[in-house]
Amino acid sequence: MDVIQRLEQEIAELKDTLQMKEQELVEIKQKFLQINENSTENTKVRIGGLPKWAIERYSRQILLPDIGVQGQGRLMAARVLIVGAGGLGCPASAYLAGAGVGEIGIIDYDEVDVTNIHRQILHRERDQNLSKAQSAANSLRSINSKIKITPYSIDINPSNGLEIAKNYDLILDCTDNVPTRYMLNDISVLTGIPLISGSALKMEGQLTIYGYRGKGGDEKEQTHIGPCYRCIFPRPPPPETVGSCSAQGVAGPIPGVIGVLQALEAIKLLVGHPHTQLLVQRMLLFDGGDSTFRTVKLRPRSPACEICSDEPTITKLLDYEVVCQSQAKEKDLDLHILQSENRISAKELAKSLNAKERHLLVDVRSEAEFNMCNIDGAVNYPLEKLREKQFEELMEKIRSCTSYVTFVCRRGNDSQLAAERVLDALVGPDRSRVRDLTGGLHAWARHVDIDFPVY
């Protein structure tokens, strides 16, 4: 064990040294570059406003009539804010860094977890527990040391969102939850900064541009304003209908595809393509399950929109977790529904199981999660299906036995909801037999069975 600790310590120190050296290299390169650029300036080899190194470095895309020298100049002057350094934000920012976008801000409050790595391609195994924003910034710097990268290892919220966003020309919504999506939309509309919104779950992805405002081109293009998120979705969905990658899963390449296309739309928008060539008032639907892409036509900006119409009723940022009745950070959800007598800790449960006390262990996670890992002897009644016939079947089981009934889930939230439903249907002494495992299987893995997978 000493060897492990010593090595871990050594590796941590080496990582710090590596980071310092990398930073040093970036700074020296930048200084050197400035001197070089000045000398290029003197010898007048600047072509179309771009220095020699930029022409060379970005030549493969400058060759495209869609980008050209002028477009490359615009990319190099552009500032893009990427919210979320996850499955979408990683590929999106990688391509934007590669394309030479002058300044990239990347926000994420979270840390790198091993479950992220199959899709969040900027993070490596050695980055585990490092801030995602920092880890992404490190990778982006290794892709392109000539651009400015600003990591924000913070939670973007209504009190700092406008302040951060105003330093950028374009926002990419690479987030994973409803409240943050509404907030980013409102930030986009209030600041006039367009929002490229991507999303992905399981085998499907969606992509569109909200809050587009024409800048260049003819008069028609200059005055064009695309719909915002609220024009299309004035009301947030009921929280129970919203899935997440951590609960329902996602195939790595799905956010990869959408994130890469977000970068492509960003490049086209920054270069100045007209709205007719962008995903403005159009939504791209990608179904990886049957390998189909389709683009559907959306409604235009709504004259009745609460935020982007000419007479808006929303003029400042709101409390989006309240508006959407859901959490922006799912890991923080920590329900306290049951009374303490109806809860049991992992250690107590283990002791009771070892003492051969009779237990009906009811695991309320989805079937897919249950199949991945479960406590020996547990039965699976997924919460989402626990009603009508299924519920009656379980109640019958509970009423006909005399053992403890312990509800189990991943983190100890759903198990309380299930136990509560059952408690509501029971009267008298039966109620004291019903408990839920506090902290769920995560607590079980931490306190009882270290071999149990934590996902």
Add this chain to the structure above:
Amino acid sequence: MAHPIKLQIQFGGGAELLFDSIKSRTIELPAIDKYFPECQREKWTIKELLVWMKDNLLRERPELFLQGDSVRPGILVLVNDTDWELYDELSYELLEGDTIAFISTLHGG
């Protein structure tokens, strides 16, 4: 005179989970006065289609798909790949061969 029509209905973004996980199917609606004897109209609209779907296809938890007489927030309805808002939403009169899609919005990333 009212007569039966055939339509394609499609689901995506997870909405298919409420419909036996079938993403695309062809349906045939009977003449509207056969299904709604009280109905004065000769043509089906999306409003009646939703009732028909609730009666015939929706297995459980209708609240995850419907709210009042319309779809719940967060489901995009498309008439032949175009937002139904551009087609009078619930009042759109269905035509033979139309494709009506119900796409649940995704929020993951």
